[in-house]
Amino acid sequence: MIPLFAFMEPPPLALGLVLLYLGAGAGSALALARRHQPAATAASALVAWPILLPLLWDSPRRPGARGPLAGRIEQVLDALDTTLRDPAAGDLAGDEDLVGLRASLLQADERLALVDKLLAEDASDPWIARDLDALRTARDHAMAEVEAVLSGVVQLRIQVGLLALAGNAAPVRDRLRELRGRIGALEEVSRLNAR
Amino acid sequence: MTAPALDFADHPHEAADRPAERAPADASETPSLPAAAEIAAAFAGFAVLGLCAGLGSGDVGTSVRAVPSGLLVGMGALVLTGPALVAAHQFLGLRGRPEALITALARGFVLSGKTALGLAPAMLFFSATSGLWAVVFTVLLLGIGGLGFAFTARRLLETEPRGNALVDLRILSLVASWVALCALIAARLAWDVAWFVLG
Amino acid sequence: MHILTLAATVLRDPDALIDLADDREALGRVIPQLLLVAAVGAATFGLVIGSYRGGIQLVYAAVKMPFLLAIPVIVCLPAIRALYAACRVDAPYERLALASTVGMARTGLLAAALAPVVWLLYSVALDYHLAVLLLAGTLALAGLPGLLTVSRALPGRGEGRLLATVASIAILGATTAQTGWLLRPFVARPNGEVAFLRPIEADVASSLAATGAASVGEYQDWEPEAAGLAGRGLRRDRAAEEGR
Numbered sequence: 001m002i003p004l005f006a007f008m009e010p011p012p013l014a015l016g017l018v019l020l021y022l023g024a025g026a027g028s029a030l031a032l033a034r035r036h037q038p039a040a041t042a043a044s045a046l047v048a049w050p051i052l053l054p055l056l057w058d059s060p061r062r063p064g065a066r067g068p069l070a071g072r073i074e075q076v077l078d079a080l081d082t083t084l085r086d087p088a089a090g091d092l093a094g095d096e097d098l099v100g101l102r103a104s105l106l107q108a109d110e111r112l113a114l115v116d117k118l119l120a121e122d123a124s125d126p127w128i129a130r131d132l133d134a135l136r137t138a139r140d141h142a143m144a145e146v147e148a149v150l151s152g153v154v155q156l157r158i159q160v161g162l163l164a165l166a167g168n169a170a171p172v173r174d175r176l177r178e179l180r181g182r183i184g185a186l187e188e189v190s191r192l193n194a195r
Numbered sequence: 196m197t198a199p200a201l202d203f204a205d206h207p208h209e210a211a212d213r214p215a216e217r218a219p220a221d222a223s224e225t226p227s228l229p230a231a232a233e234i235a236a237a238f239a240g241f242a243v244l245g246l247c248a249g250l251g252s253g254d255v256g257t258s259v260r261a262v263p264s265g266l267l268v269g270m271g272a273l274v275l276t277g278p279a280l281v282a283a284h285q286f287l288g289l290r291g292r293p294e295a296l297i298t299a300l301a302r303g304f305v306l307s308g309k310t311a312l313g314l315a316p317a318m319l320f321f322s323a324t325s326g327l328w329a330v331v332f333t334v335l336l337l338g339i340g341g342l343g344f345a346f347t348a349r350r351l352l353e354t355e356p357r358g359n360a361l362v363d364l365r366i367l368s369l370v371a372s373w374v375a376l377c378a379l380i381a382a383r384l385a386w387d388v389a390w391f392v393l394g
Numbered sequence: 395m396h397i398l399t400l401a402a403t404v405l406r407d408p409d410a411l412i413d414l415a416d417d418r419e420a421l422g423r424v425i426p427q428l429l430l431v432a433a434v435g436a437a438t439f440g441l442v443i444g445s446y447r448g449g450i451q452l453v454y455a456a457v458k459m460p461f462l463l464a465i466p467v468i469v470c471l472p473a474i475r476a477l478y479a480a481c482r483v484d485a486p487y488e489r490l491a492l493a494s495t496v497g498m499a500r501t502g503l504l505a506a507a508l509a510p511v512v513w514l515l516y517s518v519a520l521d522y523h524l525a526v527l528l529l530a531g532t533l534a535l536a537g538l539p540g541l542l543t544v545s546r547a548l549p550g551r552g553e554g555r556l557l558a559t560v561a562s563i564a565i566l567g568a569t570t571a572q573t574g575w576l577l578r579p580f581v582a583r584p585n586g587e588v589a590f591l592r593p594i595e596a597d598v599a600s601s602l603a604a605t606g607a608a609s610v611g612e613y614q615d616w617e618p619e620a621a622g623l624a625g626r627g628l629r630r631d632r633a634a635e636e637g638r
Contacts, residue, residue, distance in 0.1 A: 014624035040426040054488035313476020319606045325597035326621035
C-alpha cells in the first residue's frame with residue numbers, strides 16, 4: 001500500500017482550511033464561467049483564484065468618447081487581422097500582439113477626444129489661450145504619432161505576404177511590438193509632461 | 196520629436212501674487228484628513244493582522260487579546276506624541292499649519308493600517324503552518340512601523356516651505372526628534388502589550 | 395498564443411506579456427497558459443529532485459513542486475501590493491497578479507533548465523543534507539529572475555521602489571522556505587519512510603539550522619513538535635491543557 005500520509009489522519013483544521021480555500025475557488029470558477037470566460041480560465045480558478053480576482057472585479061471599462069481616428073484605427077487593424085488570420089499567412093503573430101496594439105491605439109484616440117473637448121472651450125482669457133496653444137501643439141504631435149503608427153500597420157500588412165512566402169514570422173511580431181512601443185513612448189511622454 | 200512640456204508654473208499672474216516672503220500656507224492649501232472609510236480600513240487592517248497572528252498561538256484567549264495589540268502600540272504612540280509634536284512645532288515658530296501636521300500623522304496611520312491588512316494573509320500562513328507567529332508578528336509590526344515612520348516623516352517635512360537654512364534645520368530636527376520619541380514610546384508600549392497578549 | 399511561443403516569450407521578453415494586464419480578455423486567456431507552463435517546468439524539476447530517492451518519490455515530488463511555486467505567490471500577492479503602495483509605487487492588482495504569474499512561469503522554466511545539473515550532482519551519491527541544500531540553492535537561483543520580473547513590471551523608480559522590492563523578496567523568500575518545509579519531503583532520505591506529506595510541525599528556520607549543523611557533523615537533539623493553527627488546532631485554554 002502506498003503510504004500517503006505519515007500520520008493516520010490529517011488535522012481537521014488543516015483540512016478545513018484547505019476545503020475553505022477550494023470552496024472559494026469553486027465559487028470563483030462558477031462566477032468566471034458565468035462571465036463567459038474560457039473553460040481553462042474557470043478551471044484554473046479552482047486552485048489559483050487569488051490571481052484571477054481582477055477578472056471577477058471586472059468594472060467593465062467605460063467606453064470612452066470616440067476620438068478623431070477611431071474609425072480609421074478599427075479599419076486598419078481589422079484589415080491586418082483578416083490578413084494575419086488567413087491560413088496561407090501561417091502563424092505570423094499572436095492575437096495578443098494585435099489586441100495589445102488595438103487597445104493602445106484606441107486609448108490614445110480617447111485621449112485625443114478629451115483634448116479636443118478641452119480645446120473647444122472658450123479661450124477669451126489670454127492665460128487660458130496660452131495654455132490651450134500649448135495643448136494644441138501637444139495634441140497635433142500625438143495625432144501625428146498615431147497616424148504614423150497606422151501607416152506602419154498598413155505597410156506591415158503589405159509585407160505580410162512577402163514574409164509568409166519566406167516563412168519568417170519574427171519580423172512581423174517584432175514590428176508589431178515596435179509599433180506598440182511607439183504608442184507606449186507617446187503615453188510615457190504625455191505622463192511626464194503632465195507632472 | 197518630443198511633445199512640448201505643459202508648464203503651468205511660469206504664469207506672470209502667479210508671480211505677481213507671490214510676494215518675496217510668502218505668507219504661511221492658507222487653509223485652502225492644507226491637505227484634507229483621510230476619509231472615514233480609510234481610517235476604518237486602517238483600524239481593520241491592524242485588527243485583522245493581530246487576529247491572524249494570535250490564531251498561531253492555538254489559544255482562543257491569546258487570539259482575542261492579540262486583535263487590538265498593533266492598534267494599542269501604534270495609536271498609543273501617536274496619541275502620546277502628537278500633541279507634543281504640535282506644541283514643539285509652534286514653539287519653534289515654524290510656518291506650517293498644525294492641521295497639516297495632524298493630517299500627516301493621520302495619513303501615516305492609514306498607510307500603516309492598509310499595509311497591515313495586505314500582510315495579513317502572509318501572517319495567517321505562518322500562524323497556520325508554524326510556531327513562529329510571535330516572531331513573524333513582531334517582524335511585520337517593526338516593518339510596518341518603519342514604513343509608517345518614513346512616510347509620516349516625509350509628509351511632516353512637506354508641511355514646511357523649504358529654502359531657508361535655519362528653518363530647514365529646525366523642521367529636520369523636530370521631525371527627527373519626533374521619530375525617535377515615537378519609536379521609543381512605541382517600544383515601551385509594545386513591551387506591556389506583549390505581556391498582555393501572552394497572558 | 396501557442397504554448398511553446400508563450401514559453402519562449404516568458405524567457406526572452408516577459409515584459410511584453412505583462413503589458414497585457416490592461417486587456418481583460420487577453421488576461422483570461424494567458425493566465426491559465428502561464429500556470430500550465432509553470433506547472434510543467436516545476437514538475438520536471440520535481441521529477442529530478444525525487445530521483446534522489448527514486449520509486450514513488452519521483453511522482454510525489456513532481457506533484458508537489460508546482461505548489462511550492464504557487465503557494466508563496468498566492469499568499470504574498472496582497473502583501474507585495476501593500477508594500478509597493480506603502481513605498482508610493484502604484485501597483486495595480488491585475489498587473490501585479492500577471493507579473494507574479496509570469497515570474498512563476500519563468501522560475502519553473504529556469505528550474506527545469508537547471509534540472510540536468512541537479513541530476514548530475516545527485517547521481518554522484520551526494521550526502522542527504524547537501525542534497526537538500528542543493529535543492530534550496532537551485533530554487534533560489536531560478537527564483538531570482540522571476541522576482542526581478544515582478545519588480546520590473548511596476549512603474550516608478552527611486553529608493554521607495556528599491557525598498558519595496560527588497561521587502562517583497564524577503565517576504566516571498568521566507569514564505570517559499572516555509573512552504574517547502576510544509577510540503578516536505580522533496581528529497582526523501584534514502585532509508586527513510588516514503589510519505590506524500592509529513593505532519594505540520596516545527597518550522598523551516600529550526601529545520602534549516604538542524605540540517606546545517608548536521609551537514610558539518612554537529613548532530614543536535616532536535617525533535618520537531620506539532621506547530622501552528624493547522625498543526626495543533628485551536629483550544630480554549632491551551633496553556634492550562636499543557637499544564638503551564
